[in-house]
Amino acid sequence: METEADDVNRAMMLDGNAVAGRFAALFGAEMTTSLTECASCGQDHMMGALLAFTHAPGVVLRCPSCEAVMIKLVETPRGVYLDARGAAFVRIAR
Amino acid sequence: MNLPLQWQLATIAAVRSETPEVKTFSLHLPDWMRHRAGQHYDLRLRAADGYEAQRSYSIASAPETEGQVQLTIEKINDGEVSSFLHEVAVVGDRIEVRGPIGGYFVWEAALGGPLLLIGGGSGVVPLMAMLRHRAAAGSRVPTRLLLSARSYDDLIYREELDALAADGSGFEVFYTLTRSQPSDWHGYSRRIDAAMLATVAGPLGRTPLCYICGPTLLVEAAANGLAEIGVPANRIRTERFGPSGS
Amino acid sequence: MANEFVTRGFVGKRQASSATKTQRIPPGQHEVKDFPVLSAGPTPRVALDRWSFTIEGFVREKVSWNWDEFLKLPAQQFTVDIHCVTTWSKLDTRWTGVSVDTLLEHVELDPRAAFVTAYTFEGYTTNMPLPDILNGRAFVAYEYDGLPLAAAHGGPVRLVVPHLYFWKSAKWVTGLRLMDKDRSGFWESAGYNNHGDPWKEERYTGD
Numbered sequence: 001m002e003t004e005a006d007d008v009n010r011a012m013m014l015d016g017n018a019v020a021g022r023f024a025a026l027f028g029a030e031m032t033t034s035l036t037e038c039a040s041c042g043q044d045h046m047m048g049a050l051l052a053f054t055h056a057p058g059v060v061l062r063c064p065s066c067e068a069v070m071i072k073l074v075e076t077p078r079g080v081y082l083d084a085r086g087a088a089f090v091r092i093a094r
Numbered sequence: 095m096n097l098p099l100q101w102q103l104a105t106i107a108a109v110r111s112e113t114p115e116v117k118t119f120s121l122h123l124p125d126w127m128r129h130r131a132g133q134h135y136d137l138r139l140r141a142a143d144g145y146e147a148q149r150s151y152s153i154a155s156a157p158e159t160e161g162q163v164q165l166t167i168e169k170i171n172d173g174e175v176s177s178f179l180h181e182v183a184v185v186g187d188r189i190e191v192r193g194p195i196g197g198y199f200v201w202e203a204a205l206g207g208p209l210l211l212i213g214g215g216s217g218v219v220p221l222m223a224m225l226r227h228r229a230a231a232g233s234r235v236p237t238r239l240l241l242s243a244r245s246y247d248d249l250i251y252r253e254e255l256d257a258l259a260a261d262g263s264g265f266e267v268f269y270t271l272t273r274s275q276p277s278d279w280h281g282y283s284r285r286i287d288a289a290m291l292a293t294v295a296g297p298l299g300r301t302p303l304c305y306i307c308g309p310t311l312l313v314e315a316a317a318n319g320l321a322e323i324g325v326p327a328n329r330i331r332t333e334r335f336g337p338s339g340s
Numbered sequence: 341m342a343n344e345f346v347t348r349g350f351v352g353k354r355q356a357s358s359a360t361k362t363q364r365i366p367p368g369q370h371e372v373k374d375f376p377v378l379s380a381g382p383t384p385r386v387a388l389d390r391w392s393f394t395i396e397g398f399v400r401e402k403v404s405w406n407w408d409e410f411l412k413l414p415a416q417q418f419t420v421d422i423h424c425v426t427t428w429s430k431l432d433t434r435w436t437g438v439s440v441d442t443l444l445e446h447v448e449l450d451p452r453a454a455f456v457t458a459y460t461f462e463g464y465t466t467n468m469p470l471p472d473i474l475n476g477r478a479f480v481a482y483e484y485d486g487l488p489l490a491a492a493h494g495g496p497v498r499l500v501v502p503h504l505y506f507w508k509s510a511k512w513v514t515g516l517r518l519m520d521k522d523r524s525g526f527w528e529s530a531g532y533n534n535h536g537d538p539w540k541e542e543r544y545t546g547d
Contacts, residue, residue, distance in 0.1 A: 008492045009379040013310050015334050018150055021136040021195040025099045032198035048198025049332070053380050057425050057507055057527050060380040067382065069463070074531040076544040081531035103345060139347040147352055174353040182349040190345055 014052040019059050022073065023047070026080060029092060037088040040068035047090070100125070101138065104191045106183060107162060112250045116216060117180055118154060118166045121191065126161050129153055131227040132200035132220045132305070132333075135165060135193030139175060149175040152219040152307075152333075153194065156226035163193075166250065168216040199333040201305060203228060207235035208298040212286065212316045214242045214308025218250050220333065221307060225258060225265065237265045238302075240294045242286055242312060244273040268294050286312060288319040301326060307333040361431060364421055366538035369429040375493065376428055380526065383491045384462040384512055391496060393480065394515035395443060398453035403446045407496070411482075413438045418479060420502035422509070423538040435500055437481030440473045440516070453518040457525060458499050461512040465525035467534060468501065468508055470518070477503055480513065505536040505543070 016032055023031035032048030043065040050061040050070060058074035058081075070086040084090060104121035111117055121135075131153075138148045155164035169180040183189070201209065201224040209228075211221040218241050228237060243249045249269060259267045270282030270290065282290055295302055304325060306316045313334045320330055354370040365371055388407045396402035405413070417436050423429045457467045472478070478501040482489055489495035494511025501508045507527050528534050533542040541547060 007383045008377050010382045011310055012377070012379075013334060013382070015332065017134070017196050017199050017333050018335075020134075020198075021099060021150060021192060024195055025192070030195075030197040032196050046198055048196070055376075055378050056380045057378070057532060058530055062381060069380070072526075072530045074527070076531045078544065078546055079531070081545075083530045139350045139352075140345060141351050142346050145352050145354065147350075172353065177353075178347075178350055187348055188345070189347065 009053070009055075012053070012055050014054055016046070016048040016050040016052055016061060018052050018054060019061070019073070020048065022059070022075070026073075026082070027092060031090075031092070034093060035089075035091045036070065038063035038066060038068060038070055039086050039088045041066040042088070099192045099195065101190050101192045103188045104163075106185050106187050106189065109183075109185060112166060113248050115248070116166060116168045116250050118164050119179065119183075120155075120162050120164050121189070122162050123191070126163075127194060128157050128160075129163065129194035129223075130197070130200040130202055131157060131223040133194040133196045133223075134220070135163065135191045136195060137165075137175065137179075138190040138192075139178060140190070147175050150195070152223070154219045154222050154226075156223060156230045158227065158230040166216065166219045166222070199305065199307070199331050201227070201303070203231040203233040203235070205303065207237060208302045209235055209237040210295050210298055210302040210304045211237065211239040212241075212291075212304065212306040212308075213239065214286075214312035214316075215244075215248070216250060217306075217308030217312070217333070217335065219307075221305060222251050222254075224305065225255070228265070229258060229261075229263065234264050236298060238268065238294055238298060239265070240268045240270070240286065240290070242270045242272060242308070245271055246274075246276050246279070286316050286319065288322045291316065291319040292323045295320070295323065295325070300324060301329050304330045305333075306330065308335070310334045364431055365429050366423055367541050368543075369423055369427055369538065372428040372430055375430060375433075376424070376426075377492050378424065378426065379492070379511070380464065381462060386461055386491070386496055386512060388496060392514065393443075393497070395447050395518070396515060397457075397518035398450035398520055399518055400448035400450065410438070410497075414442055416479070418481070418500070418502075420500070422500075422502050422506050425505040425507055425532065425536070425538075425543050429538075433502075434485050435479070435481040436483035436486075437479040437497070437500065439476060440478040440480065441476060443480065443516070444474070449518065450520075452520040455519040455522045457517045457519060457523060458508075458510040458513050459515050459517060460510050461514050463526075464510055464512070466508050466510050467519075467523055467525045467528055468504065469522070469535065472504060472535075473501060473516075477501065503537070505533075505538055507532065508536055 020032045053060040061071040072083040074081040107122045108120040134152045151165040154166040170176045255267045357371040394404040482497045499510045499513040
């Protein structure tokens with residue numbers, strides 16, 4: 001079995017910066033410096049610092065502290081689905 | 095950036111080889127917008143049957159270079175976007191792009207320092223934008239770059255970095271070659287570790303502003319190493335890219 | 341207008357399949373030779389001495405197997421085509437595992453059981469109508485191409501439901517929960533189809 005160091009899924013992991021364009025297009029604002037709180041462990045992080053898994057049917061953003069799923073983003077022909085049930089809040093700057 | 099991000103058609107104005115696997119593409123943009131060093135552009139390619147591929151690439155040029163952006167792109171084995179750009183795209187071709195994007199991994203002269211930049215492979219690209227911006231803005235913030243590459247020939251921007259380090263503005267560069275080294279090599283020859291970071295970061299004091307960009311495993315190693323030598327987490331910003339070049 | 345711009349010379353890394361194989365590639369899919377790894381998170385480290393597989397929910401009595409017990413269940417070899425919703429298909433993949441039919445012989449289904457949620461070690465879920473995992477259409481696999489299933493591909497065991505898009509074939513699966521109602525899983529609750537038949541291109545909610 002692979003060790004953590006050669007986990008291909010971890011090696012393909014990006015961060016919130018990598019999906020900044022999609023979020024900017026969606027929210028009409030730069031989102032990587034937006035503060036968000038993990039609903040599982042309560043830690044606050046900037047969106048740009050979340051762990052991003054993009055080799056998947058959608059984008060999955062996880063908490064860098066506890067790795068719980070915070071946000072899912074799926075773009076479909078009929079709309080964009082944003083599942084943020086793992087985030088206690090996302091602060092969108094004025 | 096408060097307007098919704100729009101796609102625009104950029105024209106490839108120039109292509110330059112940096113290393114055997116890395117090229118810099120200069121793009122002319124009809125709607126050029128001043129970026130912040132460290133930001134990126136999204137590129138979108140579309141085939142005749144509608145198939146699309148999209149990737150993000152860091153901006154290499156300084157914000158002070160107006161009307162165009164330079165993207166330095168490594169050719170990834172099996173990477174359908176980077177292979178297309180390296181092997182098919184030529185000067186005059188048009189490519190859909192949107193940007194500039196991002197606000198988390200950016201540095202502006204006004205943010206000050208001291209500045210510690212750590213790059214792995216083509217992770218040096220956004221750091222180069224920061225260094226070019228620093229030079230263009232006349233900043234003399236004490237700055238050190240630690241750049242890791244497989245071999246001497248894989249060091250992107252080496253001549254420009256050496257020239258910047260010799261200009262007396264307070265910038266120093268350190269290289270580590272992890273796979274092979276020239277016979278007269280005086281730099282480091284191993285993966286980035288806490289001991290190396292302590293040596294490079296030491297003269298910058300306890301709380302340098304740190305930017306780390308590279309493959310995930312290098313980013314994790316460098317961030318953990320900085321934590322080990324006592325750099326506070328809120329002074330460290332990271333940007334990971336994967337082996338697939340997405 | 342930008343939406344219709346075609347990049348000169350770009351075809352992507354998709355390859356054309358031979359005529360006989362083309363009939364086996366569902367609409368909107370292309371054939372790959374490698375086995376792409378997709379994941380919504382890091383690979384979980386599953387210790388075999390603490391591993392178990394459970395069937396629960398709308399059954400008279402739930403049943404669990406530990407690793408040794410699971411390996412003693414009658415296994416079969418399966419050669420199937422798989423189709424990922426991200427548009428790749430891989431033909432003639434070879435697996436060894438236990439048919440879900442075999443597993444269900446160990447429980448008595450509640451007559452209200454009509455759907456199933458497969459759940460996994462690290463919290464992923466996916467839902468299907470019960471008939472989609474019966475009659476030889478689904479199995480729990482622990483070998484791929486003659487070798488123990490790699491962790492990155494879902495080892496020690498993954499569900500394989502080849503007639504549905506591959507996100508239904510949950511990696512690191514540790515149980516099946518029988519349900520009276522359909523309940524959307526990890527991707528299904530975020531815009532992906534509750535059924536996911538590649539031949540009908542049931543990719544997204546509303547397809």
